[in-house]
Amino acid sequence: MKDSAFIKHLRFMSPIELWSSMEGKTLLNEFKYLSGEEQLLFIESLQSELIDLTQFYNRIKEATNTNSEIIKKNYSVV
Secondary structure (H helix, E strand, O other): OOOOHHHHHHHHOOHHHHHHHOOHHHHHHHHOOOOHHHHHHHHHHHHHHHHHHHHHHHHHHHHHHHHHHHHHHHHOOO
C-alpha cells in the first residue's frame, strides 16, 4: 500500500506542525488510516509538544507580567 501524503508529511513534520497546517476534518480523515501504534505515537508526540508550548507560553507570560510591574514601579507618578 502506498503511503498517503499525511504519512509522508508526518515523517518530516512534527505533529503540531502537521496539525496546524491541515484543516481539522482532513487531519481526522487521514488520522483514521494510521495504524494503532502510529496513532498512539502521534498523540503522545502532540501532547508532549503542547505541554512544551504551554510551558513556554507561561514563561513568556510570567516574564511579561514581571516586566510590566517593574515598568509601573519605575515610571509611576508619586
